[in-house]
Amino acid sequence: MTAAPTTPPKHARSGGWDNFQRKYAPYIFISPFFLLFFAFGLFPIIFNAYLSVHSWQPGSGLGDMEFVGLRNFTDNLTDPTFWLSLKNTAILAVESGLPQHLIAIPLAFAINMGLKRAQSFITAVYFLPYITSVVAISVIFFTLFSWQYGVLNAALNSLHHIPVLGVLFPGEKVNWLGERAFVQPSIAMVIVWRYVGWNMLLYLSGLQAIPGELYEAAAVDGATRSEQFRFITLPLLRPTIFLAVTLSLIGGFQLFEEPFILTNGGGGVGQAGLTTIMYMFRTYNAYSDAGVAAAMAWLLFIVIGALTIVNNLLFGRSGMGSNEAPR
Amino acid sequence: MKIQRVLALTALLSATLAAAQGKTTITVGVFPDLDSVVKAALPGFNKLYPNIEVKINSLAYADHHNALTTALSTGKGANDVEAIDFGYVAKFAEGNGMTDLSKAPYNAGALASKFVGFTFPQATTQDGRIVAMPTDIGPGSMFYRTDLLAKAGVKPSQLNASWDSYIANGKKVVAANPGTFLIPDASEAAQIILRTGLKAGDGLYFDKANKVLVSPDNARFVKAFTIAKQIRDAKLDAKAGGAFSPEWTTAFQKGNLATEFSGAWLVGHMQNWLAKDFSGKWNAQNLPGNTFASWGGSFYGIPAQSQNKEAAWELIKYLTTNPAQQVLAFKTTGAFPALKAGQTDAVFNEGVPYLANQKARLLWRTAASKIQPLDVNKLDPIADQIVSDALGSVLDGSKDIPTALAEAQRLIERRAR
Numbered sequence: 001m002t003a004a005p006t007t008p009p010k011h012a013r014s015g016g017w018d019n020f021q022r023k024y025a026p027y028i029f030i031s032p033f034f035l036l037f038f039a040f041g042l043f044p045i046i047f048n049a050y051l052s053v054h055s056w057q058p059g060s061g062l063g064d065m066e067f068v069g070l071r072n073f074t075d076n077l078t079d080p081t082f083w084l085s086l087k088n089t090a091i092l093a094v095e096s097g098l099p100q101h102l103i104a105i106p107l108a109f110a111i112n113m114g115l116k117r118a119q120s121f122i123t124a125v126y127f128l129p130y131i132t133s134v135v136a137i138s139v140i141f142f143t144l145f146s147w148q149y150g151v152l153n154a155a156l157n158s159l160h161h162i163p164v165l166g167v168l169f170p171g172e173k174v175n176w177l178g179e180r181a182f183v184q185p186s187i188a189m190v191i192v193w194r195y196v197g198w199n200m201l202l203y204l205s206g207l208q209a210i211p212g213e214l215y216e217a218a219a220v221d222g223a224t225r226s227e228q229f230r231f232i233t234l235p236l237l238r239p240t241i242f243l244a245v246t247l248s249l250i251g252g253f254q255l256f257e258e259p260f261i262l263t264n265g266g267g268g269v270g271q272a273g274l275t276t277i278m279y280m281f282r283t284y285n286a287y288s289d290a291g292v293a294a295a296m297a298w299l300l301f302i303v304i305g306a307l308t309i310v311n312n313l314l315f316g317r318s319g320m321g322s323n324e325a326p327r
Numbered sequence: 328m329k330i331q332r333v334l335a336l337t338a339l340l341s342a343t344l345a346a347a348q349g350k351t352t353i354t355v356g357v358f359p360d361l362d363s364v365v366k367a368a369l370p371g372f373n374k375l376y377p378n379i380e381v382k383i384n385s386l387a388y389a390d391h392h393n394a395l396t397t398a399l400s401t402g403k404g405a406n407d408v409e410a411i412d413f414g415y416v417a418k419f420a421e422g423n424g425m426t427d428l429s430k431a432p433y434n435a436g437a438l439a440s441k442f443v444g445f446t447f448p449q450a451t452t453q454d455g456r457i458v459a460m461p462t463d464i465g466p467g468s469m470f471y472r473t474d475l476l477a478k479a480g481v482k483p484s485q486l487n488a489s490w491d492s493y494i495a496n497g498k499k500v501v502a503a504n505p506g507t508f509l510i511p512d513a514s515e516a517a518q519i520i521l522r523t524g525l526k527a528g529d530g531l532y533f534d535k536a537n538k539v540l541v542s543p544d545n546a547r548f549v550k551a552f553t554i555a556k557q558i559r560d561a562k563l564d565a566k567a568g569g570a571f572s573p574e575w576t577t578a579f580q581k582g583n584l585a586t587e588f589s590g591a592w593l594v595g596h597m598q599n600w601l602a603k604d605f606s607g608k609w610n611a612q613n614l615p616g617n618t619f620a621s622w623g624g625s626f627y628g629i630p631a632q633s634q635n636k637e638a639a640w641e642l643i644k645y646l647t648t649n650p651a652q653q654v655l656a657f658k659t660t661g662a663f664p665a666l667k668a669g670q671t672d673a674v675f676n677e678g679v680p681y682l683a684n685q686k687a688r689l690l691w692r693t694a695a696s697k698i699q700p701l702d703v704n705k706l707d708p709i710a711d712q713i714v715s716d717a718l719g720s721v722l723d724g725s726k727d728i729p730t731a732l733a734e735a736q737r738l739i740e741r742r743a744r
Contacts (some may be wrong), residue, residue, distance in 0.1 A: 059422030060632075061402045080738070142573050149577045178566045180723055244410060264568055269723050271716055286708045288418055 043128070052295035058290050072295035082296065084271055085279040085304065092184055092259070092275065093252030096191035100199050100248060104194070108203035109229055126197035134194070138261035141190045145262070146175040152176065175306065177262055183272040187259045194258070195251070199244050206240030207233065242315045249311055253304045258283070276300050354381040356406035358391040360660040361625055364462075365410075367659045368652050372645050379638045388412070398630065399424030401623045405630035407639040411459050413624040416450050418459040421705040425458040426629040426636060433640055435460060438648060444667050459628035460647045465590025466695040467519075467620045470597075470610045472598050473683070475585045479503035483612045486586065490554045492601045493615040497563050500585045511575045512719050513558040515588050516615075516685035520551035521714075523618040530702040532710035532739065536615065540715060541736045541741060543729040548714075552721050552728045559722045576601065588614060590622030591691045595661045598681040604682075611687040616637065619697040624665065663691060672697070700702040706742055713738045 052072055054065040076082045107126070111119055129137065144152050153176075159169040176186045208232065218228050256277040259267075267274030276296065284293035349706055362385035369381055384406055386394060388466070392415050398405035399422060411419055419641060420424055428435035434704040435457045446461035469487055476483060479500040486493050486500075493516075497509035510516070521531060524547055528535050529724045541548055558564055565584065578584050579601045587593070614620060627643045629636055645652060653669025654660045664670050670692050678684030704710075717735040720726040 057398050058400045058420050059420045060399065060424050061422075062400065063402075064423060079741075140575075146574055146577065148583075149572060149581070175566060178568070181723060264572055266712075266715075267571075269719050270725060282712070286712065288421070288705075288708075 035194045048294045048297055052298055053295075054291050057288045059286065059288055068291065072291045073299065075292055076296050076299055080273075081271070081279060082276070082299075085274045085276045086300075088184070088272060089253055089255060089275045089277075092188060092191070092255055093249065094197075094272075095184060095188035096255075097245075097248040097252050099188075100195050101193045101241070101244065103196050104199035104244075105203055105234075105241075106215045106229075107152055107196070108200045108207055109233055111200070112204060113225070123197075123201060126200050128197065129194045130198040133192075134257040135261060137190065137194060138258055141186075142177070142262060145186055147173055147175040147178055150176070154264045178269060180270045180272050183263065183268040183270075185284040186203070187262055187273055190258050190262065191255070195248070199248070202235065202247075203240055206237050238315070245315060246308060246311055249307055250304055253300065253307070334541050338422040344738075346656060350378050350380060351635050352382060353407040353638045353642065354384055354410040355410070355642065356381045356384050356386070356395060357410040358386060358389060358412070361410050361462075361662070364656040364659050364662055365646070368646055369656055371652060371655070372642060373449040373530060374432045375645065376641055379641060390629050395419070395630075398632075402632055402643075407629065407633040408460075408642055409628055409630055409637045411624070411626045411628055412463075413449065416459055416626050417705070418454070418705055419701045420450060420452045420458045420629070420703060424631055426631050426633070427456040427458070428460065428629070428640075429455060429457040432637075441648060442665050443638045443695045443698070444625065445621060445698045445700040446653045448702055449624070450628075451703070453702075457635060458641050459626035460667040462625050462627055462647045462653075463656065464695055465592055465622035466622075466645050466698065467590055467614055467622050467690040468687070468690060468694060469586055469588050469614050470593065470609050470611055472582070472584070472605070472608055473610050475500055475504045475507060475606050487612050487615045487617075489616045490520070493564070494554070494557055494561060497585070498561055501563055502586065507585050508565040508578065509563040509585050510558065511570070511578060511584060511587060513555045513564040513566075513722055514715065516558055517551040517555035517718055519588060519614055519618060519620050520554060520616075521547060522620045523614075523616075523699070525699060525701065526645065528702065530707070532707060532714065533702075533743075535702070536607060537743060538703070539638065539710075539736055539739045541710065541732060541739055543732040543736075545732075548732055549728060552718060552732065554568050555718060556721055556728070568643060571626045583609075587738045588620075591687070592623070592661055594681055594687075610682050610685055611690055613681075613690065613694065619694050619699070621695075621698045625662070663695070706739070709742050710739045713722060 011192075021264045051065075053067060055068045055072070056065045068268060111122055115122060144150055153173045156169050157171065157173065160171045162169075172256050174182060176182045194207055212230050214236075218232060223231070239291055248318065254277055255275045259273040260278050261270075263273040265278075277300070280293045280296045280300070283289050283296065338416060340477065355365055363381055364385055365381075366587055372381065373379070377714060385391075391410070392412065394416075395405065395409055395411070396418075399419065406426075426433075429451075438460075442461055443464055447457065448732035449588070451457050464615065471483055471486065473483075479496075480495045480500070481499050485496045501507055510632060526530070526534075531538065532540055534540055543549065559566075564577045565574060569575070571588070579587075579597070582605050583600065591599075594609075594611075597603075599610060602609065629639045629643070633639055646656075647653075648666060650666060650668040650671075651663075654672040654674065655665045657664055657669070657672075658674065675688040675692060677688070678686045683700040713735050717726070717731040721728055721731045
């Protein structure tokens with residue numbers, strides 16, 4: 001029995017094991033990600049593409065698919081309701097997207113500049129709506145917006161009775177979710193409320209990347225707070241703005257839960273609250289027309305893709321003249 | 328003797344063995360409250376069929392139907408018996424996922440005469456397949472608040488004499504009771520008128536030849552839209568949208584509604600949570616204009632993928648065609664029998680305590696026998712959406728009736744190919 005052989009006897013025989021470890025083990029270790037990605041990421045996309053050129057009713061088996069070529073796409077493109085839903089989505093994206101940023105940027109600036117101590121508390125408060133269940137939010141707002149029994153109308157009506165200022169507020173109850181003109185603004189209001197905190201957080205992190213010396217130097221030169229905001233904050237925040245606007249754009253065109261619940265799934269009066277994703281869901285679920293719904297998803301994908309490119313040209317690195325990225 | 332005994336013993340043994348092997352287990356997919364009906368039915372069923380064991384898979388209403396859709400799409404995972412609500416039956420009828428019960432060995436068509444007339448057409452496809460058996464129905468009536476009517480000096484018969492009379496007297500009721508509404512939503516009147524006064528063989532939106540019936544020249548649609556618009560313009564409705572919307576629920580709970588059109592099942596909701604405080608103040612009456620309509624109903628079908636179709640059919644037959652079971656279902660959850668023989672029990676002569684002991688069940692039974700059958704069309708869900716959108720734009724004043732109907736007609740025709 002010789003102790004400690006110079007080369008372990010195993011080695012020669014199990015060179016295969018070593019080889020295996022080196023060559024294949026990494027793939028096994030990383031495979032969970034790929035398996036999940038194939039099952040829940042890639043497969044649905046491929047299946048959706050396949051579905052978009054077939055006619056299929058989800059109630060019958062997979063064998064009942066019938067190839068129809070591009071008919072599903074032309075069906076959508078000639079469908080007035082599809083265009084209406086796209087228009088609604090665009091309007092809602094702007095109505096809810098623009099105010100979010102116009103509120104979030106100055107808010108983040110104020111918190112970053114003046115409220116250092118309570119910063120994390122205030123950030124958390126503003127961020128809370130973002131992580132709350134969207135169903136719970138919509139149900140609460142549904143109750144607030146209620147025409148006959150809502151708090152919002154009760155508040156507006158009591159403000160109406162204040163002597164001089166009262167004329168600014170309506171004396172009649174406003175049917176927020178039941179009247180064509182108010183449906184979209186009501187939905188937009190909820191979305192703004194929900195996402196302001198998220199955008200504020202993005203901007204806050206963007207602001208904290210701006211070196212404090214710049215502000216100090218500006219203060220020495222006699223620049224006021226609003227001048228500092230205009231000439232230092234806004235230009236240096238441009239990459240963050242680009243990111244936040246892109247996210248809002250994508251999110252805005254995928255609007256579903258808020259309008260769905262606030263309009264009881266129907267889109268509200270005159271379909272004013274019907275977004276494209278809602279219409280896609282309806283086409284699949286109520287109309288049992290999976291192929292047309294799948295084609296709609298690809299059309300929406302093209303729209304979002306095109307808008308993102310436009311956004312990139314306008315606000316991205318290649319846009320706005322300067323190519324300098326702030327350090 | 329000895330040999331005989333051995334033989335008898337062997338026979339007995341093999342019989343028990345066969346019985347043990349012959350025991351089939353089937354699963355039933357249901358939603359609440361229908362699950363309590365099936366649960367209550369099992370002791371009686373197992374007495375007759377000791378060899379069939381039944382397992383109940385109950386899911387929430389929407390989840391149940393979504394799961395069924397998925398199971399039918401992929402061809403896997405469906406229960407042997409599936410409950411289908413009225414709102415979904417047309418959807419499952421058009422695919423090939425359900426067993427055709429009109430064929431042998433089921434021959435469900437022969438059973439049709441035992442059921443309330445309008446139920447079978449709901450589950451029958453355009454090409455004559457029967458995809459499900461009816462179990463309960465929702466015969467409609469007009470519920471009204473006796474105290475609010477009395478204050479206005481309006482008799483219930485004045486409200487349901489005709490739709491014009493409903494509106495004229497409804498104005499008096501609302502005027503005498505400030506803060507109340509005659510009806511939750513004006514569109515309800517239109518939906519009832521659309522579902523009544525059809526020509527035999529016509530569907531709601533399509534005729535037998537698949538021609539679109541929606542048009543500015545169709546009297547049924549024009550009348551439905553006109554009456555609804557009159558109700559809205561007279562400010563009689565609470566603009567509550569659909570049933571169970573928050574606005575609808577609150578109006579009920581606050582006692583601000585003078586009338587509501589609904590199925591008999593609404594009484595259960597009213598006494599349990601919706602209008603608890605107003606027990607004895609509600610009453611039932613036929614719908615205005617001597618019309619009869621149905622609100623909902625449930626069916627049982629067998630998915631084509633089931634491996635135990637025979638046993639599944641036995642259970643369905645028991646649940647739907649056994650009069651004692653149908654009465655038991657009615658006593659359990661108030662599920663109104665679709666089987667005619669289930670409607671003759673003494674319990675139907677009893678008063679309904681919530682409705683001030685009114686014998687409303689007799690009213691519902693008569694109503695059920697007068698509801699006309701509607702033929703289903705696979706495009707009904709699309710037409711339904713388009714027509715209700717058109718009605719919405721008429722009610723909010725953005726379109727006139729002829730324009731809205733012409734547009735709806737165009738949109739539906741575009742889909743029908």
